[in-house]
Amino acid sequence: MPDPRDPHPLPDRPDADAGPYDALLLLSFGGPEGPDDVVPFLENVTRGRGIPRERLKEVGKHYFLFGGVSPINAQNRELLDALRKEFAEHGLDLPLYWGNRNWAPYLTDALREIADAGHHRVLVLATSAYASYSGCRQYRENLAASLAVLAEEGRPALRVDKLRHYFNHPGFVEPMADHTLAALAALPEGVRDGARLAFTTHSIPTAAADTSGPVEGHGDGGAYVAQHLEVARLVAERVRAATGVDRPWELVYQSRSGAPHIPWLEPDICDHLEAEHAAGAPAVVMVPIGFVSDHMEVKYDLDTEATAKAEELGLPVSRAATVGADRRFAAAVRDLVLERAATERGLAPVRCALGALGPSHDVCPAGCCPVADKRQPPRPAAAGTD
Numbered sequence: 001m002p003d004p005r006d007p008h009p010l011p012d013r014p015d016a017d018a019g020p021y022d023a024l025l026l027l028s029f030g031g032p033e034g035p036d037d038v039v040p041f042l043e044n045v046t047r048g049r050g051i052p053r054e055r056l057k058e059v060g061k062h063y064f065l066f067g068g069v070s071p072i073n074a075q076n077r078e079l080l081d082a083l084r085k086e087f088a089e090h091g092l093d094l095p096l097y098w099g100n101r102n103w104a105p106y107l108t109d110a111l112r113e114i115a116d117a118g119h120h121r122v123l124v125l126a127t128s129a130y131a132s133y134s135g136c137r138q139y140r141e142n143l144a145a146s147l148a149v150l151a152e153e154g155r156p157a158l159r160v161d162k163l164r165h166y167f168n169h170p171g172f173v174e175p176m177a178d179h180t181l182a183a184l185a186a187l188p189e190g191v192r193d194g195a196r197l198a199f200t201t202h203s204i205p206t207a208a209a210d211t212s213g214p215v216e217g218h219g220d221g222g223a224y225v226a227q228h229l230e231v232a233r234l235v236a237e238r239v240r241a242a243t244g245v246d247r248p249w250e251l252v253y254q255s256r257s258g259a260p261h262i263p264w265l266e267p268d269i270c271d272h273l274e275a276e277h278a279a280g281a282p283a284v285v286m287v288p289i290g291f292v293s294d295h296m297e298v299k300y301d302l303d304t305e306a307t308a309k310a311e312e313l314g315l316p317v318s319r320a321a322t323v324g325a326d327r328r329f330a331a332a333v334r335d336l337v338l339e340r341a342a343t344e345r346g347l348a349p350v351r352c353a354l355g356a357l358g359p360s361h362d363v364c365p366a367g368c369c370p371v372a373d374k375r376q377p378p379r380p381a382a383a384g385t386d
Ligand SMILES: CC1=C(CCC(=O)O)c2cc3nc(cc4[nH]c(cc5[nH]c(cc1n2)c(C)c5CCC(=O)O)c(CCC(=O)O)c4C)C(CCC(=O)O)=C3C
Pocket: 029, 030, 031, 032, 042, 045, 046, 049, 051, 055, 056, 059, 070, 071, 072, 127, 128, 129, 132, 134, 135, 202, 203, 204, 205, 255, 256, 257, 258, 290, 291, 295, 296, 297
């Protein structure tokens, strides 16, 4: 077992050569930036997905509670700034672009800008660290659809690759562990040692979880659950080493949508808080390992809803910050860019990953993360084998 106190230095990549790539595209979810954006944004997100009307009204309210502004776009701007700084400091000359799936700046516009600047090979950083249809293939489908628009416009073809999943990269795990320690320190001292850890991520339909990742890993929970359990274990191990306390921890879920008769991953964080309280837990730290920034799913579902539930129970809780624009995460992105570029040049670079699962594949194999809903027509996806 690796020593959790080992700083896991990134491989010292002597070069700053991003070739054959000539652009990096930050690909994210997007979010509304004012009250008038909320309904059209939700329509973009849920088009053809069978989300009950009631649920949409409810989710709209979450956004209106925050003035109709999702924090996600500002957070992506911060990440872009951190990446620019990281690249400049290390002499990595790779222009950065940004496009979203569901709101401006849109993905198609970003790709058009990239093509018009004369670039040909694009590397994509998605703000989703794990496998699953929603977290990976859906982004690849959006890339394919946008590339098709550009082709119709008669623009020269872009070749697009996606960076591998980074959930187990030290630049993702280490900031998450530090933020968990900070959230523990924010609890009243008397309950700190007894506090339990609740790692949270987005619930998805169990059928989508079971088929997440490469075909040979399909089965109960699939790669989605296995990858999250691994990050939870890695973070819990680091927290134990730093505090000397071996705390009970669990992986739980949040932000469920979809029709009630379709099974989604459980337990929900609110039910979990109730169960922990009933079991005599003195406090709980919520650790949103499923997300890359403190966007609305974190601000509403954890900081508002779950925190209100805990108050009602009289259970002290705190919430760990996500990695956001942490410079170790920016360094991880640089590391992954250089790693992939070297691989594409025919070299065999060090592939940095913590824990037992090893580095994820560079290219999604055929059958990876299929649409679980059989009524959905299969759509073309870019940056993969199928
Ligand atoms: C796995 C996963 C991630 C993590 C990976 C990633 O980051 O991509 C994620 C992120 C996010 N999800 C977000 C927002 C929403 N997700 C929805 C709906 C859904 N999410 C799903 C899954 C995921 N979602 C699923 C299976 C659905 C059901 C409909 C469908 O199959 O597509 C809906 C519709 C209403 C509702 O029912 O909640 C909204 C508004 C925002 C923006 C937050 C902000 O504005 O700050 C972000 C970052």
